[in-house]
Amino acid sequence: MRTISMQKNLLLFSFLLIPVLLLLMFVLYPLFELIRISFTDWNGVDAQQTYVGFDNYVKMFTDSSDVWLSLRNNGIYFIFHLIMIPLELAIAVVLDSKIRASKFFKTIIFMPYIINGVAISYMFAFFYSPINGGLNGILEVLGLESLIQNWLTDESIVNLSLVFVSIWRFSGFHIILFLAGLQSIPQDQFEAAKIDGANSIQNFWYIIVPGVKKVLEVLLFLNVVGALQVFDIPYIMTQGGPGHASSTFTLYTLETAFKFNSFGMASAMGITMLILIIVLNGVQNKLFNLKGVGEE
């Protein structure tokens, strides 16, 4: 007869074996491999892997300016999405207030996040296109011909054009997260504030902002990860061009690996990105003093 403890062990073994194996094989082992390969000159094909120490890491930042250019572009995505966060919170507050058709607006605003990202990228390539493109057509009809641009081939604006696509796609998601945060704020806090005679600006700073602190923390983290990992929008719309003007760090990393077969270098870049994510997120949390307040 099976005892309870045998039964328990059997269950744990059968329920956990596969997920743990999958995790080890496809998530954690690749991470260690990545660290190891980053210290070699492996080309991804040959069996030969020579240990080269920190060469890849040094070369990455000294050999070509493209890495810095790509990182700067990631910075552009990061900053613009950061600027959008207060606006997104404001829109969430409006949607949460008792306005008519708020459900309708909510559904529309979130919709871009659900749509296929590759299809969105092609759609905007069409929208920005210099021949028959919708945007230039609209500017013409509005009598704003002077604003007509080569949205995707002009080095000085291509990144802004791409950042707009990213904002179009992800802002709705952020707004919905803020909405969820707002709805978790207990109603009596507002009633108490009302009795104390608080105005809506005071409500905003003393109830709403602390109330969505957790969402804010998540969003700031997602923004770091997201901005560093921007890939599909530039890859589909410009291939990082013209030249490397709209390349991003991920795009450059994957190019290094799969186009130029420098797996060693690409691995070093991957590890660098992981470190950047950890460091930037740490700095950000310190700056906004989120952890300290959150523990109250």
Next chain:
Amino acid sequence: MTLRLGSAAKKLAVYLILMLICMVIFIPLLITLFASFKTAVEIGSEFALKLPASFDFGNYQVVLDKGKFLQGFGNSMFLVAVSVVINAVLGTTTAYAINRFDFRLKKVILGLFVAGMIMPGMITEISRFTIIKNLGLYNTIWAPIVIYAATNLVQLYIYTQFINGIPKDLDESAMLDGCSYFKVFNKMIFPLLLPATATLAIIKAVDVMNDMYVPYLYMPSSSLRTLTTTLMYFSSSKFGSWDYLSSAIILVMLPTLVIYLVFSKYIFKGIVAGAVKS
């Protein structure tokens, strides 16, 4: 909460801003939708927001004939179906084991899951690629399936939260009635988790259908293209002009949009639970 919008002017401003946002969202979509019914000549000569002269599905016909989008749809659906099932089985069993039992190595295993959750997926692709190749999974439909199953940690986390909401007394009284742990799981936990499973299945379906990176990297073979990668190849084919391409774009957008409009309530719930995971 209620934010008092005092004057009528304020209210009007709010609606204007919301309408403006909706316009920004809809204009590129409408332009593409209209273009999908226009000929190349009409696209070249007409204002982009002008309604098409007729809703002629000729472009769609060409796209479906030449673009193999039905095959792509089939592959995407296969990936969705398998991933959703794997997800439901692995997610519920793992969450049950982790949430209901104490055991040696529990901390280690939890740590592994957390580490996996924090790690951004794309960077490990460089080394994961070699592993997939060595396992002989490269250029088979199983490559995305194992990767989706292995990187499903956020959903696992949501399952753990849901299971936490099921009182442990229920398990215990079932055990007193002579149920084994397996029976408790099969007869009670799994059915009670079904609403969560439904939500997570919808989210998973959208994720899998919209994923570009994994199928693009691991399944270059033309017969294995998903809806997304089919669009990528179609755009660089000789049919990649805007009249056909806009029809293709709309076709690829449709499945997830339909899912969204039908199940938006579940999607909101699942997405929010997944993101606010700390």
